[in-house]
Amino acid sequence: KLILLDSLLQEKMSETESRSGCLMMIKLATASFGILAGMSTFFVFTFVYGNVHAGIWALLSGVFSSFVLHLHLLYKNHRLAAWHTVTSLTANRNLGILAFLGSLAATIYYWYTAISQQQEMYPIRDSDMIAGVWAFMTVKWSAGLTYFGHKYNNLLVREYSLL
Numbered sequence: 802k803l804i805l806l807d808s809l810l811q812e813k814m815s816e817t818e819s820r821s822g823c824l825m826m827i828k829l830a831t832a833s834f835g836i837l838a839g840m841s842t843f844f845v846f847t848f849v850y851g852n853v854h855a856g857i858w859a860l861l862s863g864v865f866s867s868f869v870l871h872l873h874l875l876y877k878n879h880r881l882a883a884w885h886t887v888t889s890l891t892a893n894r895n896l897g898i899l900a901f902l903g904s905l906a907a908t909i910y911y912w913y914t915a916i917s918q919q920q921e922m923y924p925i926r927d928s929d930m931i932a933g934v935w936a937f938m939t940v941k942w943s944a945g946l947t948y949f950g951h952k953y954n955n956l957l958v959r960e961y962s963l964l
């Protein structure tokens with residue numbers, strides 16, 4: 802299965818398409834929006850509504866989206882090899898896998914708790930459903946870190962193998 806993923810990631814794209822095309826701009830915009838949404842939601846849910854669980858998950862979501870944005874910016878500006886080694890990108894991927902599993906377990910827990918106890922969305926302070934939504938956002942960004950960490954790792958390996 803990992804070999805299939807590697808072969809999919811090694812499909813050829815033109816250099817200009819992958820680094821400065823519309824798809825890269827969308828990746829940068831979504832990761833930037835993820836940072837903004839995560840950080841602002843952290844403050845709102847933690848300090849205004851008092852839902853600390855949702856706030857912490859929003860903060861983690863913002864942190865993982867910033868990791869993804871960092872990787873995209875380095876790749877776009879041809880600085881990936883200057884900042885990262887194969888080992889550090891593997892560590893990023895592994896961190897993404899660990900965070901993915903943890904946040905997926907938390908999402909299932911929060912949603913199961915909210916549904917089994919028939920919790921209402923209000924009051925927001927006690928809503929496990931909202932905490933589950935933000936744990937799911939962390940699932941999404943940790944999956945992104947896993948995918949792009951692996952993709953850029955393969956790219957680095959390929960570039961160094963040509964030398």
